[in-house]
Amino acid sequence: MKWQDRRLLDLFGIEHPILQAPMAGVTSPQMAIATSEAGALGSIAGAMLTPDGLRQEFQMVKQGTARPFNVNFFVHKAPTVDAARDAAWRRKLAGYYEELGVAPGTKGPSRAAFDATACDLVLEFMPKVVSFHFGLPDKALMQRLKAAGIVIIASATTAEEARWLEGEGTDAVIAQGAEAGGHRGMFLVEDISRQAGTMALVPQVVDAVKVPVIAAGGIGDGRGIAAALALGAAGAQIGTAFMLSPEARTGALHRAALKKANDNSTVLTNVFTGRPARGIVNRIVSEVGPMSAEAPAFPLTAEATQPLRGPAEAKGSTDFTPLWSGQAPTLAREMPAGELVKAMVRETQAVLGRVRG
Template sequence: MEFSSLFKLPIIQGPMAGGATTPELVAAVSNAGALGSFAGSLLAPAALRTAVERIRGLTTQPFLLNFFVQRTPTPSPDEIRQGAELLRPVWESLGWTELPQPKQWCEDFDAQFDTLLELRPAAASFTFGILDAVQVERLHAAGILTIGTVTTVEEALAWQSIGADAVIASGIEAGGHRGTFIGRQEDATLTAHELWPAVAQAVSIPVIAAGNIMNGADIRQALALGASAVQMGTAFLVTDESGIHPAYKQRLIEAEGQPTRQTRSFSGRYARGIENRFMRQMASVEAQVPPYPVQNALTGSIRAAAAKNNDTELMSLWAGTGVARARPMPAKQLIELLASELQS
């Protein structure tokens, strides 16, 4: 399968982990002529199979599965204690006497990868790291197009060198987690309009533009800067089919005047979201928190309590810089609107 055959419209719905990309959202996007993406990174193999079965029950069109490239960490008891201590002001504000210990740090990537090969979606995208050439060959042998997420030209060249079919060039404006895997995350500061043409010039494979793309005019601009397609996340978070918490969705809809910024305090990896009390409370120590996925697991109980209490001040409100321009509506209607704007 060729990259261009994945969609009729050059629009990919971003694969946002944590329940945002429901099978209904993925299928609605693909059925409307764009490419739906399902975030598999936080799911065990059995849950992945169930979700893909549901997607295939709703669409016969191509869709994409996304994963975090990572190894399961083995933090020391001291590291875990220190991480919990840094979070003390937050969990004490919930009336807790201690921070609950996570049951696991992350899902097993090798098991996810084997499941991906078994499920054979049209494409798979990866972030937080890079595969090796053998893994890419295995994906190709299973008929799966391989797409890497990059924040620098060097990362794009690395993915091209191992046989990737395309790269997602994610500018600093993009919501959610940064995909940086070469060098320090803090150093990957290129804006979308700097990164897209630089990557397009450097590689011979298709470039997918990401970062502050909210309407048809933004898509046209990305294509003019050398992209073959765009990936839009925040725009789809407010669609009817998005699976995010209702209070989180409402914060996005009312985001006018609310700043977004990057933080590593929720997960141990830099990610952009709407600023809230958790970010402010952790700002002085966020450089010290354990790396992803340990911090992500440590804050899991806090975020779960916040969801139960409808408390958006302790939720991770991932969103890009263009969040105030997000338009709530059914996903099919959003794709149709984007298509009409793209042609106007």
């Protein structure tokens, strides 16, 4: 396949303008290896890994492929603990603690922002691409990455955010539409009710910046990739479509929920982490959220909700599990990640061939 727009291919050193989304808790080194080996850009999700965990994943991917890959980090600011708000949030969840017979937790899953330690690891293993969510790290860390020749990309949910990212030296921008699963990459805006969908966002971001734009949100097959390219994007980032692959770390209950889900199964909610993220509606989302003004700042909310998850899952329930998914769960396919990439390339070729023909 000869792609007409080679900007991303040349920038990343890949064959196909497809990025496997770095989904924390779902992405695995095996998924990144398979995706990169198929000619797309595989990704490691560094947001919830300890330095030792990140080192291990780097080593596994480096051993599994010599091709380019991406590693993603969150760059949120450390929250200020609001004791009163935290206490109110725990009171709101008290009935669930009692029902499940668990004590209110004090620690949730770690979500560390990119720092000097992570930067040292990146420079040790030298992935081709580093991507950021919720903005960019401080200038000193950015300069270290740029000086090493690492390609930097980041998510934007508005044209304003995209222009800011470009002005700070980002090499490409991911235009994340409202349809995307997981956390919103927003950092200059907060009102999720005004977030544009992918179809509306991508051409406006393309018009706003000179760097290549990567479309994300609701894209799960060749039709979506072709549409993204038609809108002026240089490529597409795809997440939910990979979540049923054998390489995905998606849990059994989460897989079952994805298979049952459809186009109106998801919502943006902050009840799991304190930041809006798209997932399948379950009990806690519908009873406490989806958006709760009482939820503590990200990621402190998770400290109170996380203890509910294990006991419920032990009973086969997803009442308190974050079931991250984009708006196109029915496009997820139970096939190896590499085969999925090849299938999407064939589908995109077929769509573009019909258009050009």
